[in-house]
Amino acid sequence: MSRLVDWARRSSPWLLHFNSGSCNGCDIEILAALMPRFDLERFGALLKGSPRHADVLVCTGPVTRQQAPRLRRIYEQMPEPKFVMVVGTCGSTGGVFRGCYNAAEGIDTVIPVDVYVPGCPARPEAIALGAVKLLEKLKNAQKQARGEK
Amino acid sequence: MVLDIFLGILQIVLFPGIVFCIGLTFLLEWIDRKYYADLQNRMGPLYVGWRGILQPFADFIKLMAKEDITPKAADRRLFTATPFFSVAVPLLALLFIPITNVTGVLSFQGDLIFVLFLTTVIAILIILAGYSSMNRYSSIGAARAGLQLMGYEIPLTLAALTPAMIARSLTITEIVKYQAVAGMSILIFPSMIAFGVFIITLLPELEKIPMDIPEAETELVAGWQTEFSGKKYAFLRLSNNLELLLGAGLAVTLFLGGPYGIEKLPGLTALDLAIQANIVLSTVWYTAWFLIKTAIVVLIITNLRALFSRYRIDQMVRGAWKYLTPLMIGITAITMLLSAAVPGLYPIV
Numbered sequence: 001m002s003r004l005v006d007w008a009r010r011s012s013p014w015l016l017h018f019n020s021g022s023c024n025g026c027d028i029e030i031l032a033a034l035m036p037r038f039d040l041e042r043f044g045a046l047l048k049g050s051p052r053h054a055d056v057l058v059c060t061g062p063v064t065r066q067q068a069p070r071l072r073r074i075y076e077q078m079p080e081p082k083f084v085m086v087v088g089t090c091g092s093t094g095g096v097f098r099g100c101y102n103a104a105e106g107i108d109t110v111i112p113v114d115v116y117v118p119g120c121p122a123r124p125e126a127i128a129l130g131a132v133k134l135l136e137k138l139k140n141a142q143k144q145a146r147g148e149k
Numbered sequence: 150m151v152l153d154i155f156l157g158i159l160q161i162v163l164f165p166g167i168v169f170c171i172g173l174t175f176l177l178e179w180i181d182r183k184y185y186a187d188l189q190n191r192m193g194p195l196y197v198g199w200r201g202i203l204q205p206f207a208d209f210i211k212l213m214a215k216e217d218i219t220p221k222a223a224d225r226r227l228f229t230a231t232p233f234f235s236v237a238v239p240l241l242a243l244l245f246i247p248i249t250n251v252t253g254v255l256s257f258q259g260d261l262i263f264v265l266f267l268t269t270v271i272a273i274l275i276i277l278a279g280y281s282s283m284n285r286y287s288s289i290g291a292a293r294a295g296l297q298l299m300g301y302e303i304p305l306t307l308a309a310l311t312p313a314m315i316a317r318s319l320t321i322t323e324i325v326k327y328q329a330v331a332g333m334s335i336l337i338f339p340s341m342i343a344f345g346v347f348i349i350t351l352l353p354e355l356e357k358i359p360m361d362i363p364e365a366e367t368e369l370v371a372g373w374q375t376e377f378s379g380k381k382y383a384f385l386r387l388s389n390n391l392e393l394l395l396g397a398g399l400a401v402t403l404f405l406g407g408p409y410g411i412e413k414l415p416g417l418t419a420l421d422l423a424i425q426a427n428i429v430l431s432t433v434w435y436t437a438w439f440l441i442k443t444a445i446v447v448l449i450i451t452n453l454r455a456l457f458s459r460y461r462i463d464q465m466v467r468g469a470w471k472y473l474t475p476l477m478i479g480i481t482a483i484t485m486l487l488s489a490a491v492p493g494l495y496p497i498v
């Protein structure tokens with residue numbers, strides 16, 4: 001039974017896209033990753049509107065001060081188990097916004113992050129690879145939890 | 150006696166009842182998603198099972214295993230109850246649809262009216278679901294859903310009643326049997342227009358894309374479903390799929406000749422008799438034809454979904470009250486006049 005649930009979790013990552021103050025470059029690339037050429041739906045990914053329905057929070061941007069509480073609230077609204085994927089250099093480290101008076105330095109200063117996809121903007125191939133990496137990481141974690149190698 | 154009861158329970162629970170219907174909805178969702186992706190030049194689900202065929206099942210299991218959040222402000226009892234009821238009601242209605250046989254699992258005189266009544270109950274459940282979550286987006290979504298479902302309920306009902314008037318019966322089995330003799334209703338004059346109207350009204354009833362105003366995600370997050378998570382959302386999704394199966398099944402039953410296949414064509418009487426003589430063969434044969442016809446209806450709906458973009462609210466209301474309702478009233482009148490004035494047109498069987 002738990003194997004079935006693990007398999008289901010690996011097979012249908014539903015995305016919620018959140019922009020925490022990015023320049024919108026990476027957001028366009030995320031949409032490109034969902035479009036015909038790369039089509040993340042082949043892994044079962046669907047773009048969802050409500051945080052209550054999503055499994056993976058796909059974030060961009062360095063988290064401006066105004067967005068930080070909202071990002072945290074959206075993260076808390078998602079039901080467990082949930083994962084966070086950061087797209088773009090500025091989301092990973094602050095990038096071009098590093099040292100700005102009004103922005104934190106990356107998503108991981110606000111919420112825990114599972115996968116980083118660097119690039120300014122990140123290419124859609126890289127985003128697809130990031131999604132695969134996330135699923136692999138999940139698979140390994142599930143194996144470890146079951147005590148297998 | 151005991152065996153009868155046992156067989157009856159088996160029919161309701163396993164085949165062609167609850168388990169079979171749920172499995173069928175997963176299959177139809179896969180067909181729908183795959184074809185939709187194909188129309189958009191994408192791949193669609195690919196790696197879960199053969200060509201992604203297990204994707205809807207994986208989605209369902211995943212949602213069942215997820216955390217189930219009930220917001221503090223929500224009306225707890227109603228919030229928990231509506232998803233379960235919204236699965237139970239279409240399942241009950243599906244038991245009346247003939248799948249493996251000419252008669253459904255349940256059947257009585259005038260059951261068509263009861264099935265149509267159940268579709269209205271689904272609309273009320275949707276309004277209750279949105280209202281009970283006490284979220285602004287949900288309330289607006291529920292209000293829109295009410296506006297939309299109530300508006301399109303009238304043309305839907307009238308369209309479903311047109312073949313009933315032609316067959317002079319409100320019993321689903323009788324309508325199917327009539328079509329076996331007189332040909333599919335889609336080939337008979339006013340009811341082919343009724344078929345078109347029926348398919349068009351299915352879109353707002355199922356909240357599919359040109360009419361997905363209640364869950365317009367660019368405005369309302371996810372409409373009346375916004376607050377539902379985990380198990381409850383799994384049930385709501387299942388309920389929507391069951392409604393799709395119910396709508397497609399009703400279209401097949403009323404307009405496309407139900408589970409009958411090619412054996413009713415003139416000249417194939419020998420085949421017909423051979424099928425009716427063997428119960429296993431007839432079950433397989435009828436189920437296969439029902440599946441094919443339902444899949445065709447679903448593909449039509451998917452095509453419409455991929456073709457159009459969302460309508461405005463005023464266009465949606467106008468579509469129901471200015472065009473479809475008068476059209477359907479006109480067609481009802483024409484059917485009645487024809488069947489009274491031209492005695493041989495709709496043969497009595």
Ligand code: SF4
Pocket residue numbers: 022023024025026027060061087088089090091095096119120121122
């Ligand atoms: S990483 Fe670069 S392109 Fe992407 S959001 Fe940040 S600044 Fe924009």
